[in-house]
Amino acid sequence: MNPFVRALALLIAFFVAAPMFIVIPMSFSSAASLTFPPPGYTLANYINFFSDPNWTEPLINSVIIGLGTVLVTLCLAIPASFALVRHIFFGRGLFNLLIMLPMIVPTIVMALGYYMYFGQLRLVQSYLGVVLAHSCIAMPMATLILTAALKGFDRSVERAAMNLGASPFTTFRLVTFPILRPAFTVAGLFAFIASFDEAVIALFISGRDRATLPRQMFNAVRQEADPTISAASSFLFLLVLAGVCVWLAPQFVRRRSGTTRQPLENGATNTAAAAS
Amino acid sequence: MNARSLTLRNVNKSYDGKHMAADNVSLDIKAGEFVSFLGPSGSGKTTTLMMIAGFQHPTSGEIRLGERAIDKLPPHKRNIGMVFQNYALFPHMTVADNVAFPLRMRGVEKVEKERRSREALAKVGLQGFEKRVPSELSGGQQQRVALARALVFEPDIILLDEPLGALDKALREHMQVELKRIHRDLGVTMVYVTHDQSEAMTMSDRIAVFNEGRIEQVGTPNEIYFAPKTRFVASFIGDSNIIAASSLGDGRYETSVGVVDTKAAGSDRNSKAELLLRPEMIRLADGADPSRQAMKIDSTINYGDNLLVIGKLGAQAIRMRVPGVDARRLDGASECHVTWRSEDVHVIA
Amino acid sequence: MKQRSFSPIAEGPIPLMAPAAVFLAVFFLVPLAYVGWMSISQPVVGLQNFGRLLHSSLFASVLYQTFRTAFLVTALALLFAYPLAYAAANGSKRFATFLLTVVALSFWTSYLVRTYAWMVILGNQGPVTALLSWLGFDPAPKLLFTTFSATLAMTHALIPFMTMSLYSVMKRIDPLYVRAAESLGASPRRAFLTVYLPLSAPGIVNGCTLVFISCLGFYVMPVLLGSPRDQMIAGIIGDQIEQTLDFGLGSAISIVLLGLTLAVYALYNRFFGLDRLWAGGDR
Numbered sequence: 068m069n070p071f072v073r074a075l076a077l078l079i080a081f082f083v084a085a086p087m088f089i090v091i092p093m094s095f096s097s098a099a100s101l102t103f104p105p106p107g108y109t110l111a112n113y114i115n116f117f118s119d120p121n122w123t124e125p126l127i128n129s130v131i132i133g134l135g136t137v138l139v140t141l142c143l144a145i146p147a148s149f150a151l152v153r154h155i156f157f158g159r160g161l162f163n164l165l166i167m168l169p170m171i172v173p174t175i176v177m178a179l180g181y182y183m184y185f186g187q188l189r190l191v192q193s194y195l196g197v198v199l200a201h202s203c204i205a206m207p208m209a210t211l212i213l214t215a216a217l218k219g220f221d222r223s224v225e226r227a228a229m230n231l232g233a234s235p236f237t238t239f240r241l242v243t244f245p246i247l248r249p250a251f252t253v254a255g256l257f258a259f260i261a262s263f264d265e266a267v268i269a270l271f272i273s274g275r276d277r278a279t280l281p282r283q284m285f286n287a288v289r290q291e292a293d294p295t296i297s298a299a300s301s302f303l304f305l306l307v308l309a310g311v312c313v314w315l316a317p318q319f320v321r322r323r324s325g326t327t328r329q330p331l332e333n334g335a336t337n338t339a340a341a342a343s
Numbered sequence: 344m345n346a347r348s349l350t351l352r353n354v355n356k357s358y359d360g361k362h363m364a365a366d367n368v369s370l371d372i373k374a375g376e377f378v379s380f381l382g383p384s385g386s387g388k389t390t391t392l393m394m395i396a397g398f399q400h401p402t403s404g405e406i407r408l409g410e411r412a413i414d415k416l417p418p419h420k421r422n423i424g425m426v427f428q429n430y431a432l433f434p435h436m437t438v439a440d441n442v443a444f445p446l447r448m449r450g451v452e453k454v455e456k457e458r459r460s461r462e463a464l465a466k467v468g469l470q471g472f473e474k475r476v477p478s479e480l481s482g483g484q485q486q487r488v489a490l491a492r493a494l495v496f497e498p499d500i501i502l503l504d505e506p507l508g509a510l511d512k513a514l515r516e517h518m519q520v521e522l523k524r525i526h527r528d529l530g531v532t533m534v535y536v537t538h539d540q541s542e543a544m545t546m547s548d549r550i551a552v553f554n555e556g557r558i559e560q561v562g563t564p565n566e567i568y569f570a571p572k573t574r575f576v577a578s579f580i581g582d583s584n585i586i587a588a589s590s591l592g593d594g595r596y597e598t599s600v601g602v603v604d605t606k607a608a609g610s611d612r613n614s615k616a617e618l619l620l621r622p623e624m625i626r627l628a629d630g631a632d633p634s635r636q637a638m639k640i641d642s643t644i645n646y647g648d649n650l651l652v653i654g655k656l657g658a659q660a661i662r663m664r665v666p667g668v669d670a671r672r673l674d675g676a677s678e679c680h681v682t683w684r685s686e687d688v689h690v691i692a
Numbered sequence: 693m694k695q696r697s698f699s700p701i702a703e704g705p706i707p708l709m710a711p712a713a714v715f716l717a718v719f720f721l722v723p724l725a726y727v728g729w730m731s732i733s734q735p736v737v738g739l740q741n742f743g744r745l746l747h748s749s750l751f752a753s754v755l756y757q758t759f760r761t762a763f764l765v766t767a768l769a770l771l772f773a774y775p776l777a778y779a780a781a782n783g784s785k786r787f788a789t790f791l792l793t794v795v796a797l798s799f800w801t802s803y804l805v806r807t808y809a810w811m812v813i814l815g816n817q818g819p820v821t822a823l824l825s826w827l828g829f830d831p832a833p834k835l836l837f838t839t840f841s842a843t844l845a846m847t848h849a850l851i852p853f854m855t856m857s858l859y860s861v862m863k864r865i866d867p868l869y870v871r872a873a874e875s876l877g878a879s880p881r882r883a884f885l886t887v888y889l890p891l892s893a894p895g896i897v898n899g900c901t902l903v904f905i906s907c908l909g910f911y912v913m914p915v916l917l918g919s920p921r922d923q924m925i926a927g928i929i930g931d932q933i934e935q936t937l938d939f940g941l942g943s944a945i946s947i948v949l950l951g952l953t954l955a956v957y958a959l960y961n962r963f964f965g966l967d968r969l970w971a972g973g974d975r
Contacts, residue, residue: 068782069880076779076787079772080794083851086809087801093812102817139715147712154705162709165716167966172724173909173953175926176946180723182933183730183943203720206712226398227431229418231492232448238419245435264802267911271933284804288811288916300805307800311793318789 087304094301099294112298122295125283128194129263132279135198136262137255140205144254148213170207174267177203182271192274200268205258212257216250346374346532347409347499349395354404356390356556364390366556368404372534372549377526379543380536382553383579388536391553392502395534397421408499419448424493424501424531428508430485432477438464438488439473445496463495464488466525483514490525500532507542519546540580544568552576570689577619577691582651584625584661585691586618596690600636600656604685619689622651625663627672628682635680638663643673656681727943727950734940741944751928751945758924761843761914762907768847769854769903770896776851777858777895782867792859799852803912810845810917811836842918849913850906854899861895898969901960905953925949 089103094112096105116122144166150156151163169177181200182191190196224246228238244251266281273279280299287296349372356365365387372378380388393399395406397418406414413421432441442460451459464470467487477485486506493501503522507515523546526533537543543550544564551561552575560572571577577585586603588596593609595602596618603618610616628635636656644651650670652663663681665673673679731741745751780791812818814835824832835841865888873883911926918924923931925945932942960969 068779072775072779073783073787075775076783076791079776079851080791082772083776083798083848084794086813086848087798087806089809089812090805093808100817101812101815103812103815103819143712143715146708150705150708154708156705156709159705162713164966165721166712168716169720171905171953171957173926173946173949175909175911175929176727176950177720177723178911179929179933179939179942179946180727183939184723184726199719203716206716210712221429221431223427223429223431224433226396226418227425227427227492228433228444229398230396230421230423230425231445231496232419232422233444234417234419237448242433246433260800264804266802266804271930281802281804284808285912285916288804288807296808300808303802303805307797310800311797314796315789315793 090297090300090304094297096294096297101291112295113302115295116298116302119295121293122280122283122299125278125280128273128277129280132194132197132201132269132273132277133259133262135194136201136205137258139198139202140209140258141251141255143202144206144209144213145251148210148217151210152214152217166210167207169203174204174265178268178271181268185272191272192277194277197269197273197277197279198262200272201262201265202258204265204268205261208257208261209254212254213250216247220247345497345499346530348372348374348407349500349532349534350405350407351391351395352405352407354391354394354406355402356387356394356399357402363387363556365394365401368556368558370551370558370561372532374409374532375530377523377533377535377546377548379547379550380534380553381538381540381543381550381579383538385555386553387556388551388553389504390556392504392534392536396423396425396502422496422498424496424498426486426489426493426501426503426506428505430477430489430506432485432488432492434477436476437473438469438475438477438480441477441488442492442495444492449496459495460491463491466494466528467491467521482510483518486510486518487521490522494525494529494531498531500534503533503535505536505538507537515542522546544580552579554579571619572692574617574691577617577689582622582662582664584620584622586620586659588616588618588690590614590616594690599659600661603688605688605690606686607688607690610690617691619691620683620687622662622664623649624687625661625681625683627665627669628680630680632680632682634682636682638679638681640673640677640679645670652679727946729943730939731943731947734938734943741940742948744941745944745948754923754925754928755948757839757922758908761839761846761924762904764843765846765850765907766900766904768843769850770900772847773851773854773858773899774896777855777862780855780859781862781865795852795855798848799856803849806845806849807913807916810841810848814841814844814917836917838919839922842914842924845913845917846907846910850903853906854903857899857902858892858895861898862892865891894964897960897964901956901969905956908953908956909949 092105093101093103095108095110096102097107097109097111098105147162147166151159151166177200181196185191185196185200188196190199220243224242225238228242229235233241263279264281265279266285269279269282270285273282280303284296284299287293287299349370351368351370354365354368355363357363368387368391370378380391382388390399394401394414397413397416401414404414405412408421408423432438433444436444439457439460442463443456446456446459461470461473464472467490469484469487469491472480472484472488477488480488489506506522507518510518519542522533522535535543535546544567547564549561549563550567552559552567554575560567560576562570567576567580571580574585577583586598586600588598588603590610590612591597591602592612594605594607596605596616598618605618638652638654638656638661640652640654642653644653646667648667650665650667650673652665652673654661654663732739734741776791776795780788780795783791814820816832816834816836820835821832869887869891870883873887874880878886909926910924911930914924915927915930918927926949929942929945929949932938932945957966960966
């Protein structure tokens with residue numbers, strides 16, 4: 068490949084990655100303002116982030132709401148994806164569109180809708196309201212992941228299980244579910260992150276008592292008063308960094324160890340080997 | 344193993360009411376028999392197999408295993424062994440767990456379960472493979488695990504859906520021998536679906552030839568090969584010359600290659616028939632043979648052990664196979680003399 | 693082989709799809725419909741909210757600002773993402789992994805973390821201002837809370853989306869096509885322009901559509917980093933909720949935004965079919 072293109076790509080990659088790394092040194096800054104480079108270094112921001120209820124409560128709220136969203140989303144999206152992939156029924160296209168709609172409608176519009184509607188239902192400023200809203204937001208992506216996994220699923224293993232004596236439910240429990248579990252996990256992870264990072268809807272309907280971390284961060288940025296935002300940002304960024312490294316690690320391990328188990332091609336030789 | 348017989352009685356299958364995937368299929372398979380379902384794709388052989396296994400419902404008709412009617416039973420209650428085309432091994436279980444699965448479903452307790460699994464794996468030559476995972480196995484090994492899994496619970500009958508299709512030639516031939524050996528040792532009834540006629544011919548006690556949803560003929564390999572009942576069967580199995588004929592009575596027929604004698608029973612004069620003459624049954628005639636005919640040679644294909652001669656007898660296109668040892672007699676020839684025995688001519692009804 | 697449908701939990705699709713369908717209907721469609729209703733019923737039933745918008749020069753300038761920014765961001769994102777995606781799709785495995793890791797890192801970083809980062813970088817006491825001062829700009833120009841900062845931040849945030857759309861299509865372009873073109877006499881530049889670029893077009897269209905639509909409804913970054921005088925449409929909806937509390941007007945503006953968004957999707961669907969957008973060139 069053209070070395071110029073390579074250099075360009077590297078440059079752009081640097082531009083893409085670099086800005087975010089700045090939050091790390093900033094989180095150790097002793098200054099209250101956004102001075103860079105930091106005048107001095109301290110752990111105060113982190114201590115504050117993990118002890119000040121203004122920050123610990125939103126963090127906990129975000130985790131609780133995130134887990135709630137995962138639960139609701141998976142309970143809805145898993146059966147829905149089975150319906151979409153394994154059944155042909157009247158209105159399937161419409162149903163698919165319905166599930167994708169939350170990805171199409173701008174979040175601010177939904178935020179307004181929830182503010183007014185949940186306001187009527189007294190669901191604002193509660194965990195439940197945010198969980199319900201976030202579940203809608205997470206549904207499209209979770210469904211996409213699940214349907215992709217289901218489409219690639221070889222159903223002959225299910226038929227084999229039934230042929231060998233497993234009832235339909237046992238088949239799901241012992242064969243279908245274990246094989247699909249990675250996809251369920253990924254869908255759940257996406258749902259959690261979608262909820263955890265969601266700022267706009269949470270901003271308007273989570274209320275002060277049930278504020279989420281993004282809401283707290285939004286206000287902190289807007290008011291420019293609290294330097295703890297630096298620790299919060301750094302914390303979140305480091306989580307992402309850790310996640311990406313964890314995802315990358317298996318690939319490095321594989322490369323180091325060199326060989327992967329090669330299936331033996333000559334069955335006849337193997338019989339001899341196995342029989343001896 | 345308690346082998347059972349399998350009976351199909353007027354089984355029909357249609358998805359849309361018009362096109363018949365299976366058309367009035369009736370078949371009696373004896374206990375312990377090895378029967379192949381042979382036919383091109385879309386001929387209904389796999390559909391019929393799926394109906395026996397319970398993954399498709401017949402539109403009408405009856406399926407009996409031994410004395411039991413099974414067509415209303417769900418697949419997991421039929422106690423039928425099955426080997427799928429792509430093996431369908433459970434990827435998240437070890438080989439041992441795969442093979443033990445049907446025993447687990449039947450509540451067999453642990454020690455007994457492990458013993459029988461080990462035995463089943465030994466029968467297919469994979470002892471010691473218990474801890475492996477399917478992704479670590481070659482195609483042939485996966486094939487054998489699938490077989491072990493189907494055998495371990497001693498089913499009444501085993502269905503095999505083109506199990507050797509994904510294997511290379513050498514491995515396929517080896518596995519064919521293995522399957523026959525297992526069939527002989529266990530005496531279990533086997534139903535084998537394939538589109539490969541040589542496979543069906545070498546392995547089966549009887550062959551059911553499928554075409555467009557119907558069974559055109561059921562018979563031993565010899566019956567199918569030497570006495571096909573329809574034109575389709577004649578041309579699907581092996582190489583063939585099919586000659587249009589009109590009866591002259593007493594087993595003699597008027598054809599475009601002249602008058603042909605057969606050993607068939609007489610039929611009404613002037614009734615139409617088709618005669619089958621296999622290429623290997625035509626041989627080079629020596630000069631003195633009174634029955635010899637002149638054959639014009641258009642082209643030849645050298646297979647080493649035989650020479651395929653493509654040409655004409657009069658206006659009739661004819662294929663002849665000459666054994667390799669005689670092939671040199673035709674070097675560069677554009678014409679030759681051929682003959683055949685009247686008992687080798689088969690009248691297709 | 694198509695079998696009769698088999699569901700381990702229930703026969704038939706209705707019990708499987710009902711929960712999601714009902715849930716979305718109640719907790720998604722209803723709030724949406726409520727917005728529509730409010731737009732034509734607050735303070736009184738009628739279209740006066742839309743009338744106000746039609747005649748508002750402020751709203752016109754907001755719309756203009758939104759579209760202008762969206763086009764700009766889309767174009768810039770494409771410009772940055774294309775070489776990145778190209779290098780990832782055609783480079784060595786190690787290089788590609790590196791680039792995709794960077795993209796993944798950016799993709800998963802939340803908007804708020806980015807916003808904070810830009811506030812530091814572009815702020816008065818940040819490195820960019822320091823650099824500009826050192827280069828002789830005195831006083832250093834204000835970078836934050838301008839259209840520039842909002843555009844920059846949005847572009848930076850949306851490059852991963854564009855990259856992934858492009859990459860998924862580029863990955864499927866067989867390098868033999870370009871080689872064939874070169875063997876037929878095309879210079880590398882011409883081979884790229886006449887063969888590779890057109891083949892990557894579906895990715896370009898997908899990416900631009902996704903990025904453009906994201907820009908239309910973008911809230912966090914324009915509000916926190918943009919100029920209060922040149923707001924985008926999502927920002928003024930937020931104002932209605934927080935400040936003026938004019939829900940009728942806010943709903944009307946929302947409906948306009950929704951309409952514009954749907955129009956872009958409809959346009960895409962007309963030419964390409966919506967499934968392709970989410971399948972990512974996966975046809």
